[in-house]
Amino acid sequence: MNWRSLYTAPIIISVSLHTLLVLAVTIGWESTSDPEPRVFKPRYVEATLVELKAQDTQEPAQQKTNVIDLTKKRELEAQRAAAEKKAREEAARKQQRAEQERKAREAEKKREAERKKQQQLEAERRAEEAARQQAERERQERVAQQRLEEAMRKEEQQRQAELAAAQTQSYVNMISSRIEQNWSRPPSARRGMQVELLIQLVPTGQVVNVTVVKSSGNAAFDRSAEQAVRRVDRFTELQQMPPELFERNFRQLKLVFNPKDLRL
Structure with missing residues:
Protein backbone atom coordinates (compact mmCIF):
# COMPACT_ATOMS: atom_id res chain seq x y z
CA MET A 1 0.00 0.00 0.00
CA LYS A 94 5.01 -33.35 -24.92
CA GLN A 95 6.96 -32.13 -27.91
CA GLN A 96 9.49 -34.92 -27.43
CA ARG A 97 6.71 -37.51 -27.16
CA ALA A 98 5.02 -36.02 -30.22
CA GLU A 99 8.32 -36.15 -32.12
CA GLN A 100 8.88 -39.74 -31.01
CA GLU A 101 5.35 -40.66 -32.04
CA ARG A 102 5.85 -38.90 -35.38
CA LYS A 103 9.10 -40.77 -35.96
CA ALA A 104 7.42 -44.01 -34.89
CA ARG A 105 4.55 -43.38 -37.35
CA GLU A 106 7.00 -42.55 -40.11
CA ALA A 107 9.01 -45.69 -39.31
CA GLU A 108 5.81 -47.76 -39.32
CA LYS A 109 4.76 -46.20 -42.63
CA LYS A 110 8.18 -46.97 -44.04
CA ARG A 111 8.01 -50.57 -42.79
CA GLU A 112 4.47 -50.89 -44.19
CA ALA A 113 5.60 -49.48 -47.53
CA GLU A 114 8.54 -51.90 -47.55
CA ARG A 115 6.22 -54.81 -46.70
CA LYS A 116 3.87 -53.81 -49.51
CA LYS A 117 6.81 -53.48 -51.88
CA GLN A 118 8.08 -56.92 -50.91
CA GLN A 119 4.58 -58.35 -51.27
CA GLN A 120 4.27 -56.76 -54.70
CA LEU A 121 7.68 -58.09 -55.74
CA GLU A 122 6.75 -61.53 -54.43
CA ALA A 123 3.43 -61.39 -56.29
CA GLU A 124 5.22 -60.34 -59.48
CA ARG A 125 7.80 -63.11 -58.99
CA ARG A 126 5.04 -65.68 -58.47
CA ALA A 127 3.17 -64.36 -61.50
CA GLU A 128 6.34 -64.56 -63.59
CA GLU A 129 7.03 -68.06 -62.31
CA ALA A 130 3.45 -69.12 -63.04
CA ALA A 131 3.69 -67.58 -66.51
CA ARG A 132 7.04 -69.33 -67.08
CA GLN A 133 5.62 -72.66 -65.96
CA GLN A 134 2.54 -72.14 -68.12
CA ALA A 135 4.73 -71.27 -71.09
CA GLU A 136 6.87 -74.36 -70.40
CA ARG A 137 3.77 -76.55 -70.22
CA GLU A 138 2.46 -75.06 -73.45
CA ARG A 139 5.87 -75.58 -75.09
CA GLN A 140 5.97 -79.18 -73.93
CA GLU A 141 2.41 -79.68 -75.16
CA ARG A 142 3.38 -78.18 -78.54
CA VAL A 143 6.46 -80.39 -78.70
CA ALA A 144 4.39 -83.43 -77.76
CA GLN A 145 1.76 -82.46 -80.33
CA GLN A 146 4.43 -81.92 -82.97
CA ARG A 147 6.02 -85.26 -82.12
CA LEU A 148 2.63 -86.92 -82.27
CA GLU A 149 1.85 -85.26 -85.59
CA GLU A 150 5.32 -86.16 -86.88
CA ALA A 151 4.86 -89.75 -85.77
CA MET A 152 1.42 -89.86 -87.34
CA ARG A 153 2.80 -88.28 -90.50
CA LYS A 154 5.63 -90.78 -90.64
CA GLU A 155 3.22 -93.56 -89.92
CA GLU A 156 0.97 -92.33 -92.70
CA GLN A 157 3.95 -92.00 -95.00
CA GLN A 158 5.01 -95.51 -94.07
CA ARG A 159 1.51 -96.77 -94.67
CA GLN A 160 1.32 -94.94 -97.99
CA ALA A 161 4.80 -96.23 -98.89
CA GLU A 162 3.82 -99.76 -98.03
CA LEU A 163 0.59 -99.34 -99.96
CA ALA A 164 2.47 -97.84 -102.88
CA ALA A 165 5.04 -100.60 -102.69
CA ALA A 166 2.32 -103.19 -102.67
CA GLN A 167 0.57 -101.49 -105.58
CA THR A 168 3.86 -101.11 -107.42
CA GLN A 169 4.70 -104.75 -106.90
CA SER A 170 1.29 -105.84 -108.08
CA TYR A 171 1.69 -103.76 -111.25
CA VAL A 172 5.24 -105.10 -111.72
CA ASN A 173 3.93 -108.63 -111.34
CA MET A 174 1.18 -107.87 -113.84
CA ILE A 175 3.71 -106.44 -116.33
CA SER A 176 6.07 -109.42 -115.85
CA SER A 177 3.18 -111.84 -116.38
CA ARG A 178 2.07 -110.06 -119.56
CA ILE A 179 5.65 -110.11 -120.89
CA GLU A 180 6.05 -113.82 -120.12
CA GLN A 181 2.75 -114.48 -121.90
CA ASN A 182 4.14 -112.80 -125.03
CA TRP A 183 7.65 -114.31 -124.73
CA SER A 184 8.94 -116.87 -127.24
CA ARG A 185 11.57 -119.00 -125.58
CA PRO A 186 14.75 -119.26 -127.63
CA PRO A 187 16.47 -122.67 -127.90
CA SER A 188 19.54 -121.32 -126.11
CA ALA A 189 17.62 -120.23 -123.00
CA ARG A 190 18.73 -121.90 -119.86
CA ARG A 191 17.76 -121.84 -116.20
CA GLY A 192 19.26 -118.91 -114.30
CA MET A 193 19.34 -116.55 -117.26
CA GLN A 194 17.97 -113.08 -116.63
CA VAL A 195 18.09 -109.78 -118.41
CA GLU A 196 17.44 -106.28 -117.05
CA LEU A 197 15.24 -104.15 -119.26
CA LEU A 198 14.41 -100.45 -119.20
CA ILE A 199 10.83 -99.89 -120.29
CA GLN A 200 9.61 -96.36 -121.04
CA LEU A 201 5.83 -95.87 -120.68
CA VAL A 202 3.21 -93.15 -120.83
CA PRO A 203 0.15 -92.89 -118.47
CA THR A 204 -2.03 -94.69 -121.01
CA GLY A 205 0.21 -97.75 -120.54
CA GLN A 206 1.68 -97.44 -124.07
CA VAL A 207 5.24 -98.77 -124.42
CA VAL A 208 7.35 -95.97 -125.89
CA ASN A 209 10.73 -97.72 -125.89
CA VAL A 210 12.50 -100.74 -124.43
CA THR A 211 16.26 -101.28 -124.11
CA VAL A 212 18.54 -103.84 -122.53
CA VAL A 213 20.29 -102.36 -119.49
CA LYS A 214 22.06 -105.49 -118.30
CA SER A 215 22.53 -108.45 -120.59
CA SER A 216 22.06 -112.03 -119.60
CA GLY A 217 25.13 -112.98 -121.64
CA ASN A 218 22.95 -114.56 -124.29
CA ALA A 219 22.01 -112.28 -127.14
CA ALA A 220 19.12 -114.48 -128.30
CA PHE A 221 17.67 -114.48 -124.79
CA ASP A 222 18.04 -110.69 -124.53
CA ARG A 223 16.34 -110.16 -127.93
CA SER A 224 13.49 -112.50 -126.99
CA ALA A 225 12.76 -110.53 -123.79
CA GLU A 226 12.85 -107.22 -125.64
CA GLN A 227 10.49 -108.53 -128.36
CA ALA A 228 8.09 -109.84 -125.71
CA VAL A 229 7.70 -106.31 -124.31
CA ARG A 230 7.13 -104.86 -127.76
CA ARG A 231 4.46 -107.46 -128.49
CA VAL A 232 2.48 -106.37 -125.45
CA ASP A 233 2.65 -102.79 -126.81
CA ARG A 234 0.24 -101.37 -124.20
CA PHE A 235 -0.40 -102.18 -120.56
CA THR A 236 -3.97 -100.90 -120.21
CA GLU A 237 -4.05 -101.72 -116.47
CA LEU A 238 -1.74 -98.73 -115.86
CA GLN A 239 -4.57 -96.34 -116.77
CA GLN A 240 -6.14 -97.01 -113.31
CA MET A 241 -2.89 -96.26 -111.52
CA PRO A 242 -2.64 -93.06 -109.35
CA PRO A 243 -0.65 -90.45 -111.31
CA GLU A 244 1.96 -89.91 -108.56
CA LEU A 245 2.57 -93.64 -108.40
CA PHE A 246 3.01 -93.81 -112.18
CA GLU A 247 5.39 -90.83 -112.25
CA ARG A 248 7.45 -92.21 -109.39
CA ASN A 249 7.77 -95.84 -110.54
CA PHE A 250 6.49 -96.51 -114.07
CA ARG A 251 7.47 -93.59 -116.25
CA GLN A 252 10.73 -95.51 -116.63
CA LEU A 253 10.51 -99.03 -115.29
CA LYS A 254 13.52 -101.28 -114.80
CA LEU A 255 12.39 -104.86 -115.03
CA VAL A 256 14.47 -108.01 -114.43
CA PHE A 257 13.15 -110.62 -116.82
CA ASN A 258 13.65 -114.13 -115.40
CA PRO A 259 11.06 -116.62 -116.68
CA LYS A 260 10.08 -119.27 -114.15
CA ASP A 261 9.62 -122.05 -116.67
CA LEU A 262 13.24 -122.10 -117.76
CA ARG A 263 14.81 -125.58 -117.73
CA LEU A 264 18.29 -126.94 -118.25
Whole structure:
Protein backbone atom coordinates (compact mmCIF):
# COMPACT_ATOMS: atom_id res chain seq x y z
CA MET A 1 0.00 0.00 0.00
CA ASN A 2 1.37 3.48 -0.99
CA TRP A 3 2.13 6.00 1.88
CA ARG A 4 0.64 8.86 -0.13
CA SER A 5 -2.80 7.30 -0.01
CA LEU A 6 -2.60 7.23 3.81
CA TYR A 7 -2.05 11.00 4.08
CA THR A 8 -4.33 12.15 1.29
CA ALA A 9 -7.65 11.75 3.15
CA PRO A 10 -6.60 13.50 6.42
CA ILE A 11 -5.13 16.41 4.48
CA ILE A 12 -8.30 16.85 2.44
CA ILE A 13 -10.44 16.77 5.61
CA SER A 14 -8.18 19.24 7.40
CA VAL A 15 -8.20 21.67 4.49
CA SER A 16 -11.95 21.34 4.17
CA LEU A 17 -12.48 22.15 7.90
CA HIS A 18 -10.20 25.18 7.73
CA THR A 19 -12.04 26.44 4.68
CA LEU A 20 -15.42 26.07 6.40
CA LEU A 21 -14.13 27.84 9.50
CA VAL A 22 -12.82 30.79 7.52
CA LEU A 23 -16.12 31.11 5.65
CA ALA A 24 -18.07 30.95 8.88
CA VAL A 25 -15.98 33.64 10.49
CA THR A 26 -16.21 35.87 7.46
CA ILE A 27 -19.93 35.56 7.09
CA GLY A 28 -20.53 35.98 10.81
CA TRP A 29 -18.32 39.03 10.90
CA GLU A 30 -20.18 40.76 8.13
CA SER A 31 -23.74 39.93 9.29
CA THR A 32 -23.55 40.80 13.02
CA SER A 33 -23.80 44.33 14.48
CA ASP A 34 -22.50 43.31 17.84
CA PRO A 35 -19.14 44.87 18.24
CA GLU A 36 -18.05 42.09 20.54
CA PRO A 37 -16.08 39.55 18.72
CA ARG A 38 -17.32 36.06 18.80
CA VAL A 39 -15.11 33.36 20.06
CA PHE A 40 -14.98 30.15 18.01
CA LYS A 41 -13.58 26.98 19.33
CA PRO A 42 -10.85 25.75 17.04
CA ARG A 43 -12.24 22.36 16.17
CA TYR A 44 -9.72 21.75 13.45
CA VAL A 45 -7.04 21.11 16.07
CA GLU A 46 -8.86 18.08 17.26
CA ALA A 47 -9.32 16.86 13.78
CA THR A 48 -5.67 17.36 13.13
CA LEU A 49 -4.74 15.41 16.20
CA VAL A 50 -7.07 12.66 15.27
CA GLU A 51 -5.48 12.48 11.87
CA LEU A 52 -2.04 12.47 13.35
CA LYS A 53 -2.94 9.67 15.71
CA ALA A 54 -4.36 7.77 12.84
CA GLN A 55 -1.10 8.25 11.01
CA ASP A 56 0.87 7.13 14.04
CA THR A 57 -1.23 4.00 14.53
CA GLN A 58 -1.31 3.06 10.86
CA GLU A 59 2.33 3.58 9.98
CA PRO A 60 3.74 0.43 11.58
CA ALA A 61 0.88 -1.64 10.18
CA GLN A 62 1.53 -0.20 6.74
CA GLN A 63 5.22 -1.01 6.98
CA LYS A 64 4.46 -4.45 8.24
CA THR A 65 1.98 -4.94 5.41
CA ASN A 66 4.57 -3.83 2.89
CA VAL A 67 7.10 -6.33 4.20
CA ILE A 68 4.58 -9.15 4.04
CA ASP A 69 3.53 -8.18 0.52
CA LEU A 70 7.13 -8.18 -0.73
CA THR A 71 7.72 -11.64 0.72
CA LYS A 72 4.57 -12.96 -0.86
CA LYS A 73 5.53 -11.30 -4.10
CA ARG A 74 8.85 -13.12 -4.11
CA GLU A 75 7.09 -16.36 -3.24
CA LEU A 76 4.55 -15.78 -5.99
CA GLU A 77 7.29 -14.97 -8.45
CA ALA A 78 9.17 -18.10 -7.40
CA GLN A 79 5.99 -20.14 -7.74
CA ARG A 80 5.26 -18.54 -11.09
CA ALA A 81 8.82 -19.22 -12.26
CA ALA A 82 8.55 -22.81 -11.05
CA ALA A 83 5.17 -23.20 -12.77
CA GLU A 84 6.55 -21.70 -15.97
CA LYS A 85 9.57 -24.00 -15.75
CA LYS A 86 7.30 -26.97 -15.14
CA ALA A 87 5.08 -25.89 -18.03
CA ARG A 88 8.12 -25.54 -20.29
CA GLU A 89 9.41 -28.94 -19.22
CA GLU A 90 5.97 -30.47 -19.74
CA ALA A 91 5.72 -28.78 -23.13
CA ALA A 92 9.21 -30.06 -23.97
CA ARG A 93 8.20 -33.58 -22.87
CA LYS A 94 5.01 -33.35 -24.92
CA GLN A 95 6.96 -32.13 -27.91
CA GLN A 96 9.49 -34.92 -27.43
CA ARG A 97 6.71 -37.51 -27.16
CA ALA A 98 5.02 -36.02 -30.22
CA GLU A 99 8.32 -36.15 -32.12
CA GLN A 100 8.88 -39.74 -31.01
CA GLU A 101 5.35 -40.66 -32.04
CA ARG A 102 5.85 -38.90 -35.38
CA LYS A 103 9.10 -40.77 -35.96
CA ALA A 104 7.42 -44.01 -34.89
CA ARG A 105 4.55 -43.38 -37.35
CA GLU A 106 7.00 -42.55 -40.11
CA ALA A 107 9.01 -45.69 -39.31
CA GLU A 108 5.81 -47.76 -39.32
CA LYS A 109 4.76 -46.20 -42.63
CA LYS A 110 8.18 -46.97 -44.04
CA ARG A 111 8.01 -50.57 -42.79
CA GLU A 112 4.47 -50.89 -44.19
CA ALA A 113 5.60 -49.48 -47.53
CA GLU A 114 8.54 -51.90 -47.55
CA ARG A 115 6.22 -54.81 -46.70
CA LYS A 116 3.87 -53.81 -49.51
CA LYS A 117 6.81 -53.48 -51.88
CA GLN A 118 8.08 -56.92 -50.91
CA GLN A 119 4.58 -58.35 -51.27
CA GLN A 120 4.27 -56.76 -54.70
CA LEU A 121 7.68 -58.09 -55.74
CA GLU A 122 6.75 -61.53 -54.43
CA ALA A 123 3.43 -61.39 -56.29
CA GLU A 124 5.22 -60.34 -59.48
CA ARG A 125 7.80 -63.11 -58.99
CA ARG A 126 5.04 -65.68 -58.47
CA ALA A 127 3.17 -64.36 -61.50
CA GLU A 128 6.34 -64.56 -63.59
CA GLU A 129 7.03 -68.06 -62.31
CA ALA A 130 3.45 -69.12 -63.04
CA ALA A 131 3.69 -67.58 -66.51
CA ARG A 132 7.04 -69.33 -67.08
CA GLN A 133 5.62 -72.66 -65.96
CA GLN A 134 2.54 -72.14 -68.12
CA ALA A 135 4.73 -71.27 -71.09
CA GLU A 136 6.87 -74.36 -70.40
CA ARG A 137 3.77 -76.55 -70.22
CA GLU A 138 2.46 -75.06 -73.45
CA ARG A 139 5.87 -75.58 -75.09
CA GLN A 140 5.97 -79.18 -73.93
CA GLU A 141 2.41 -79.68 -75.16
CA ARG A 142 3.38 -78.18 -78.54
CA VAL A 143 6.46 -80.39 -78.70
CA ALA A 144 4.39 -83.43 -77.76
CA GLN A 145 1.76 -82.46 -80.33
CA GLN A 146 4.43 -81.92 -82.97
CA ARG A 147 6.02 -85.26 -82.12
CA LEU A 148 2.63 -86.92 -82.27
CA GLU A 149 1.85 -85.26 -85.59
CA GLU A 150 5.32 -86.16 -86.88
CA ALA A 151 4.86 -89.75 -85.77
CA MET A 152 1.42 -89.86 -87.34
CA ARG A 153 2.80 -88.28 -90.50
CA LYS A 154 5.63 -90.78 -90.64
CA GLU A 155 3.22 -93.56 -89.92
CA GLU A 156 0.97 -92.33 -92.70
CA GLN A 157 3.95 -92.00 -95.00
CA GLN A 158 5.01 -95.51 -94.07
CA ARG A 159 1.51 -96.77 -94.67
CA GLN A 160 1.32 -94.94 -97.99
CA ALA A 161 4.80 -96.23 -98.89
CA GLU A 162 3.82 -99.76 -98.03
CA LEU A 163 0.59 -99.34 -99.96
CA ALA A 164 2.47 -97.84 -102.88
CA ALA A 165 5.04 -100.60 -102.69
CA ALA A 166 2.32 -103.19 -102.67
CA GLN A 167 0.57 -101.49 -105.58
CA THR A 168 3.86 -101.11 -107.42
CA GLN A 169 4.70 -104.75 -106.90
CA SER A 170 1.29 -105.84 -108.08
CA TYR A 171 1.69 -103.76 -111.25
CA VAL A 172 5.24 -105.10 -111.72
CA ASN A 173 3.93 -108.63 -111.34
CA MET A 174 1.18 -107.87 -113.84
CA ILE A 175 3.71 -106.44 -116.33
CA SER A 176 6.07 -109.42 -115.85
CA SER A 177 3.18 -111.84 -116.38
CA ARG A 178 2.07 -110.06 -119.56
CA ILE A 179 5.65 -110.11 -120.89
CA GLU A 180 6.05 -113.82 -120.12
CA GLN A 181 2.75 -114.48 -121.90
CA ASN A 182 4.14 -112.80 -125.03
CA TRP A 183 7.65 -114.31 -124.73
CA SER A 184 8.94 -116.87 -127.24
CA ARG A 185 11.57 -119.00 -125.58
CA PRO A 186 14.75 -119.26 -127.63
CA PRO A 187 16.47 -122.67 -127.90
CA SER A 188 19.54 -121.32 -126.11
CA ALA A 189 17.62 -120.23 -123.00
CA ARG A 190 18.73 -121.90 -119.86
CA ARG A 191 17.76 -121.84 -116.20
CA GLY A 192 19.26 -118.91 -114.30
CA MET A 193 19.34 -116.55 -117.26
CA GLN A 194 17.97 -113.08 -116.63
CA VAL A 195 18.09 -109.78 -118.41
CA GLU A 196 17.44 -106.28 -117.05
CA LEU A 197 15.24 -104.15 -119.26
CA LEU A 198 14.41 -100.45 -119.20
CA ILE A 199 10.83 -99.89 -120.29
CA GLN A 200 9.61 -96.36 -121.04
CA LEU A 201 5.83 -95.87 -120.68
CA VAL A 202 3.21 -93.15 -120.83
CA PRO A 203 0.15 -92.89 -118.47
CA THR A 204 -2.03 -94.69 -121.01
CA GLY A 205 0.21 -97.75 -120.54
CA GLN A 206 1.68 -97.44 -124.07
CA VAL A 207 5.24 -98.77 -124.42
CA VAL A 208 7.35 -95.97 -125.89
CA ASN A 209 10.73 -97.72 -125.89
CA VAL A 210 12.50 -100.74 -124.43
CA THR A 211 16.26 -101.28 -124.11
CA VAL A 212 18.54 -103.84 -122.53
CA VAL A 213 20.29 -102.36 -119.49
CA LYS A 214 22.06 -105.49 -118.30
CA SER A 215 22.53 -108.45 -120.59
CA SER A 216 22.06 -112.03 -119.60
CA GLY A 217 25.13 -112.98 -121.64
CA ASN A 218 22.95 -114.56 -124.29
CA ALA A 219 22.01 -112.28 -127.14
CA ALA A 220 19.12 -114.48 -128.30
CA PHE A 221 17.67 -114.48 -124.79
CA ASP A 222 18.04 -110.69 -124.53
CA ARG A 223 16.34 -110.16 -127.93
CA SER A 224 13.49 -112.50 -126.99
CA ALA A 225 12.76 -110.53 -123.79
CA GLU A 226 12.85 -107.22 -125.64
CA GLN A 227 10.49 -108.53 -128.36
CA ALA A 228 8.09 -109.84 -125.71
CA VAL A 229 7.70 -106.31 -124.31
CA ARG A 230 7.13 -104.86 -127.76
CA ARG A 231 4.46 -107.46 -128.49
CA VAL A 232 2.48 -106.37 -125.45
CA ASP A 233 2.65 -102.79 -126.81
CA ARG A 234 0.24 -101.37 -124.20
CA PHE A 235 -0.40 -102.18 -120.56
CA THR A 236 -3.97 -100.90 -120.21
CA GLU A 237 -4.05 -101.72 -116.47
CA LEU A 238 -1.74 -98.73 -115.86
CA GLN A 239 -4.57 -96.34 -116.77
CA GLN A 240 -6.14 -97.01 -113.31
CA MET A 241 -2.89 -96.26 -111.52
CA PRO A 242 -2.64 -93.06 -109.35
CA PRO A 243 -0.65 -90.45 -111.31
CA GLU A 244 1.96 -89.91 -108.56
CA LEU A 245 2.57 -93.64 -108.40
CA PHE A 246 3.01 -93.81 -112.18
CA GLU A 247 5.39 -90.83 -112.25
CA ARG A 248 7.45 -92.21 -109.39
CA ASN A 249 7.77 -95.84 -110.54
CA PHE A 250 6.49 -96.51 -114.07
CA ARG A 251 7.47 -93.59 -116.25
CA GLN A 252 10.73 -95.51 -116.63
CA LEU A 253 10.51 -99.03 -115.29
CA LYS A 254 13.52 -101.28 -114.80
CA LEU A 255 12.39 -104.86 -115.03
CA VAL A 256 14.47 -108.01 -114.43
CA PHE A 257 13.15 -110.62 -116.82
CA ASN A 258 13.65 -114.13 -115.40
CA PRO A 259 11.06 -116.62 -116.68
CA LYS A 260 10.08 -119.27 -114.15
CA ASP A 261 9.62 -122.05 -116.67
CA LEU A 262 13.24 -122.10 -117.76
CA ARG A 263 14.81 -125.58 -117.73
CA LEU A 264 18.29 -126.94 -118.25
